[in-house]
Amino acid sequence: MFPINETMGQYSELFMLLAAGTYTVAFIAFAWDLAKSSKMLRAVDLRAAELAAAEAARVPVGAGVGASSAAVDRADSDVAGPVGRAERPSSSVAHTATGNAAGIGQTADGAMRYSAERRAPARVAVALTVLGVAIHAAGVITRAIGSGRVPWGNMYEFLTTGAFVVVAVFLVVLIKRDLRFLGTFVVGLAIIMLVAASVAYWTPVGHLVPALQSYWLIIHVSIAVMSSALFTLTFAMSALQLVQSHRQKAIAAGGSDKLGFMRLVPSALSLENLSYRINAIAFVGWTFTLMFGAIWAEKAWGRFWGWDTKEVWTFVIWVVYAGYLHARATRGWTGTRAAWLSIVGYLCVVFNFTIVNQFFNGLHSYSGL
Amino acid sequence: MSERVNVEKKSPVPGNTPDGTEPEGTEPGGTEPGGKSGARPGGKSGARPGGKRGVKSAGDASPVAAAKAEAVLPALGPMGMLRWAWTQLTSMRTALFLLLMLAVAAVPGSLFPQRPTNPSVVTQYIKDHPDYGKILDSLQLYDVYSSAWFSAIYILLFVSLIGCVVPRAIAHYKAMRSQPPRTPARLSRLPEYGTLVIPADAGIPASGAITDAAALLKKRGYRVDVRDHDGARPSVGAERGFLREVGNLVFHTSLIGVLVSVAVGGLFGYSGQRILVEGDTFVNTLVGYDQFTPGTNFQSSQLQPYSVQLDKFQITFDRESKGKFGQPIDFKADVTTKETPDAPAKKEVLKVNDPLSLGGTSLYLTGNGYAPVVTVRDGAGNIAMQGPVVAKLQGDNYYSSVVIKVPDAKPEQLAFAGFFLPTAFVTDKGVSFSGDPELINPQLTLNSYYGDLGLNDGSPQNVFELDVKKLTPLNARNLETKGIVLTPGTTHTLPDGKGTISFDGVKRYVGVDIHHNPGQLYALIFALLAVAGLVTSLYVNRRRVWVRTGTHADGRTMVEYGLLARGEDHRLASEASAVRKLLAGAWDLDDSQSAPSGGVDNDRADTTLPGAGAEQASPDHPAADFIQSTAGSSEPKKDQ
C-alpha cells in the first residue's frame, strides 16, 4: 500500500478548481456560439427560403435531390420527404443533399461531419475545453498520486474523475463528429459535477477499505464511468431530439420557428441515428460493467448476484437500454419513444449514482461519506 | 408516431422497403426481418410476413389493423386462439413491453428490505409500519425477486425469447444455405447505387465483367451467385454478414443459458457461515457450520470433509489520513488447511477479495471482531467455563456486546451480559465508548445473573442474546453491587459466594462464509458468450450487393451495382465506394469515374438498360422514381 501524500491532494484540489474555472469560460463561449450562429442561420435561411420559393415554381418540391431549400431541408427534413430521408446514415445521397444545400454548412450536417464553415466562438470554446481538460487531467493524476491508487474510490473521486471522462469522451468524439452544439450541455454538466464534488462530497485523500482493494476496482469502475460518459452524450442528444422533433412538427404544420437556437442542432433523425450508435457502444460497456461487477461480487462477497440495491439499479439500467435497442427495431417505437427510453435510462444512471450511493444501504455503500 | 413511420406512410412508391425491391420475397431469408412475427413454429415462414409487408408497403391505411384482422378473422377455435396468443407473445413489441415491465418490477426490491438478505430488517419494518407493513408482505414486496409477479414477467420474457429465437434460427439456417436473393429489376432503387462504363476498346464483354465482379465480391467475403451469365443482362447477387444474425441468436440463447445456470446453482448449491476464533478449526461437515442454507437438491454427502484452522488474524488500521484515522485498511487471516483429514497441512492466507478454494467450495472472509477470553468459576471453586467469547460488533471502533452463558455452574447457572471495548474511554456523564479499534485499553463491563438459563428444554437459543426475565441479577449498575469492570488479568468475585470471573486476555475471530455454487461457472461462460454474440450482432453488417452488366449499342459495357443493408448499417456508403473502387480498379477505369458517391453517375435514374442511367443522369434529372429506401435501418418493419 502506497503512503498518502496530502500535499499532492491539495494540488489536486487546486487543479480541480482551475479546471472548473476554465470550463466556465468555455461554457460562455459555447453559449455565445449558439446565440451567434442562430442569428446567422436565420439570415441564411431567409435567403434560402426565397431561393427555394423561386425554385419551387420550377421543380416540384421534394423531387430534386438536395433542392437547395435549406430552410425546408433543415427544419422539415423528417417530414418533408426524400430530402429528409436522405439523412439516413448510410445513404450516399446524404452527402449530396446536405452538401448542396446552401446555408446548412453552418450546422452540423446529417452525418454530423465538420463542414468548411468556421465558427470562431465554437473554436474558442473547444480550445478552452481542451485547456480545461488538461488541467482537469492534472487534477485527477495528482489525486491518484496523493492517494497512491486509482482515483475512483469514493463519491468525490467518482465525480471528479467522471467529469473528466465525460469531457474527454466528448472531445474524442469531436475529432470525428461535429457535436459542438452539445458543448454547453457537456461542459455545463462537468462544472456541476466538479462543484458538487467539492461542495457536497469532498473527501480528503485516503486509503481504500479492504473490500475495494482489488484490480476489479480498476476494470469494473473504469468501464462503468466510460459507459456513463457515453450515456451522458446520448442523453443530451435524445433530449435535443425531442425538442427538435417537436420544432420540426410545428414548422411542418406551418407554425413559426420559436426555438431559433435549435437551428444549430441537426435534425431529429440524425440525432437519433448517432445516439443509437453511441448507445450501442455504451450498452456493450454497461454489459461488461454488470458482468465484471458480478465477477467481483463473487470474489468479494461470495455470491455473484444478490439483488443488492446497486445491483438492482445496474440491472434496471441494463434492461432499459436493452429495451432501447429493441425499440429501435420495433415499429411504432422508434423516434420519440426511443428517445424517451434513452432519457429514462440516463435518469436511472444518475439515480444509481447519487441517490443509491447516498441513501440506500447495501454492500455497495462505499461513498466515502 | 415516429418519424420513420411517417416516412414510410408518405412514400408514394409501393414496395419502398428493401424487401420490396426483391421480387415477391421469394428467398427464404426474406422471413427474417419479420422473423419474430412471421416465422411462427409451424407457420409457413415467409408467407405471412411477406404478405403483411406487402399490405403495409402498398400504403394501406393501417397495417396493424390489417394484421389484426388477419390474425383474428379466421375464427379458428381454441387452436387458433392459442396460435394467435403465441404470435402475440413472441412479437418484438411484447418482448419490449416485457423488458420494460421487468425493469419496473425490479425497482421495489431496492426500496423495501428484502427477506433473503435482511430477514430481521423485514420483521422490524413490518413492526414499524403496522398500517401497511402487512399489506406489502401480502404483495410479496419483501421477496420481490422470488415473487409470483416478478417470476411471471421473466418467465414470459424467456418464453417469448425462445419462441423468437427458435424460428429465427431455423430461418437463418435456411438463409445461410440458400443462394443470395434474386437480382432486383431496378437496382437504382437500392439505397446505394452506382454505374460504371467500360470503354468498348477494353474488350471486356458483359459476361466477362460479371465474372470479374463475382470474383472480386467473393474475395471480399461475399457469397456470390452469377445469373444469366451468357444472357444479354448477366448479373451477380452477393451477400455477406451472416454472422450478425448468428451473433444475435447466440446472444439471446446465452441469456437463457445464464438463467438456467442460476437455477442450477440454486438447486445443487449450498452456503453456510462459521465463526472461527484464533486457534479454532472448522471441518466441512454439517455440524461444523454455525448456519447452513442448503439448495433444494442438496445432499450432505456433497460435503468434502476438509479442515481450516485459523492460526492468526491481523488487521492494519489507517494511521495516516485524518478523515479515516483508525479505519481498517487490511485484513489478513493466516490459516492451515487440509483438503481431506489425511492430506498434508498447507499454510494459506485468506483475505477480503481473495477467497480460498477448498473441496469444491469457496471460503470468504466476511467479518471479524474480538473474542475476550474469560474463566468462570462457580461457587464450589470449579472451572465452569473457560475460553474465548465472541463479541458482537455494535458500534464504532469495535465497541461490541458480550453474552456469556455458564450452564455448568453449580449450584445455580450463571450468565453475564455487557460490553467489550478495545480502548475504553468514559465521558463526563459516565457513558463509556471505544476510542480506538486497537487493544490499547481493553475493558469488559458486565452485569451478572443467576438462575435457570432455560437451555435444558432443547429449544434453540441465540448465543448472542440473553433473556434475563427468569434470571436474578447479581451485579448491575443500578444495584448496590454495581457492574463488573474487568481489564485483562483481573478477576471479579461475584456476590453471595456465587463464584468468580476472570478476564484472561483477548483473541480475534473471523466470520467465514462458505459457498458452493455449481452453476456459477456456466453462468460465466454463458455471459461471455452473450457478450460475444452481442458485439457480433451489433458490429457485423449484413449486406447484399448486386451487379448487372449489359452491352450498349456502341459497344461499351455498362455496369450498374446496388447495395442493400439488412439491419442498422451506417457504413453501407463506404462499402459502396469500396466496391466501386475495386471494380474500377479491376477494369482500369480512370479516376474520374471511380470518384465515390456524389458524381454524375451516382444519381439515380430509372434504368431499363444498364448504362442508360449513366447517360440520362444529370444533376438536373428529377430522378422520377428516385426512392430513398430505408438503408440505414431496414428493420423498423419487423413488428406487426
Ligand code: HEM
Ligand atoms: C431478456 C430479454 C432480452 C434481452 C435482454 C434482449 C436484448 C437484446 C439486445 C441487447 C439486442 C441488441 C442486439 C442487436 O441489435 O442485434 C437485441 C436484439 C434483438 N432482440 Fe432481444 N432481448 C431480449 C428478449 C428478446 C425477445 C423475447 C425477443 C423476441 C421476441 C427479442 C428479439 C430481438 C431481436 C429481433 C433483436 C434484433 C434487433 C436488431 O437486429 O436490431 N429479444 N436483444
